[in-house]
Amino acid sequence: MSTNSPRIGFLGAGQMALAMAHGFVARGGVPAANILAADPFEQARTRFAKEISGAKTTASNQEVIDQSDVVILAVKPQMMADAAKSLTKVPGSCLLISIAAGISLDKLNSLFSTKRIIRVMPNTPCLVGLSACAFSANEGISDEDVTLTKTLLEATGIAVQVPEKQLDAVTGLSGSGPAFVYMMIEAMSDAGVRQGLPRAVALQLAAQTVKGAAEMVLATGQHPAALKDNVTSPGGTTIAGVHELEKKGFRGAVIDAISAAAERSKELGQD
Numbered sequence: 001m002s003t004n005s006p007r008i009g010f011l012g013a014g015q016m017a018l019a020m021a022h023g024f025v026a027r028g029g030v031p032a033a034n035i036l037a038a039d040p041f042e043q044a045r046t047r048f049a050k051e052i053s054g055a056k057t058t059a060s061n062q063e064v065i066d067q068s069d070v071v072i073l074a075v076k077p078q079m080m081a082d083a084a085k086s087l088t089k090v091p092g093s094c095l096l097i098s099i100a101a102g103i104s105l106d107k108l109n110s111l112f113s114t115k116r117i118i119r120v121m122p123n124t125p126c127l128v129g130l131s132a133c134a135f136s137a138n139e140g141i142s143d144e145d146v147t148l149t150k151t152l153l154e155a156t157g158i159a160v161q162v163p164e165k166q167l168d169a170v171t172g173l174s175g176s177g178p179a180f181v182y183m184m185i186e187a188m189s190d191a192g193v194r195q196g197l198p199r200a201v202a203l204q205l206a207a208q209t210v211k212g213a214a215e216m217v218l219a220t221g222q223h224p225a226a227l228k229d230n231v232t233s234p235g236g237t238t239i240a241g242v243h244e245l246e247k248k249g250f251r252g253a254v255i256d257a258i259s260a261a262a263e264r265s266k267e268l269g270q271d
């Protein structure tokens with residue numbers, strides 16, 4: 001993307017802005033000099049400038065809007081109205097991309113007085129090029145804006161377009177999902193330690209097992225249940241563990257966790 005690379009701005013220079021900017025520069029061919037991030041907190045600006053070497057920062061949201069072709073709205077949902085109020089005008093030349101959980105396109109249209117807006121739900125693995133992003137575009141958005149958004153997101157991993165009504169479910173599944181998987185990895189490595197493995201060995205084996213199992217699902221296209229059956233020998237070790245997980249309601253707990261996160265996303269949109 002380096003020739004005619006867009007100038008990319010961020011309102012909010014926190015975790016997600018850093019993860020996405022890193023992906024754009026490392027894998028999207030966006031020159032760091034094309035990135036400008038605004039944040040009211042000096043500490044956040046300093047960290048952003050240090051981690052995205054060559055990027056610029058400012059305390060002024062309007063400066064970002066005026067100097068960018070694409071602006072990622074990367075503030076917490078509760079701060080979105082304040083961020084919008086800090087702007088005098090959003091020029092038509094600027095495409096807005098909101099990554100805030102729960103905030104609908106309708107709400108964003110009214111806050112920012114523009115309809116050139118796309119709503120995205122990314123996740124933190126943007127940082128390592130393995131994000132799972134979904135997005136929905138405002139009615140009337142041009143194909144060029146959709147293609148540009150998809151190209152930028154694909155520099156951080158994968159990007160799928162979904163109807164907006166599915167974005168709360170996406171938020172529960174892949175937006176919040178990394179946290180649930182980290183808990184699983186932590187629990188697996190604790191179990192290894194309990195069985196006598198050194199912590200570093202247990203953690204490495206747990207993380208690689210999750211990565212390898214995920215890759216098997218993606219690379220083979222086989223149903224996870226079939227892949228599970230391949231691991232599960234008659235009268236063997238795996239079925240003993242599967243029985244414990246079923247007794248403890250593992251599937252129900254995962255379904256409830258993702259449903260609770262999706263419900264919270266809906267609530268955030270109504271606040």
Ligand SMILES: NC(=O)C1=CN([C@@H]2O[C@H](COP(=O)(O)OP(=O)(O)OC[C@H]3O[C@@H](n4cnc5c(N)ncnc54)[C@H](O)[C@@H]3O)[C@@H](O)[C@H]2O)C=CC1
Nearest residue numbers: 012013014015016044074075076077079083099100101122
């Ligand atoms: N952390 C995650 O895993 C994910 C977060 N998101 C969404 O991304 C957004 C950002 O989340 P994080 O990066 O985790 O939060 P964060 O708290 O790390 O970053 C937000 C930044 O916004 C700044 N800020 C506050 N008020 C501002 C204003 N008026 N103008 C400009 N900047 C302002 C804060 O100082 C902070 O540095 C949220 O809306 C969240 O729903 C979406 C997907 C995943």
Ligand SMILES: O=C(O)[C@@H]1CCC=N1
Nearest residue numbers: 100101171175176177
């Ligand atoms: O916890 C949150 O609200 C954000 C949105 C998705 C992941 N983190």
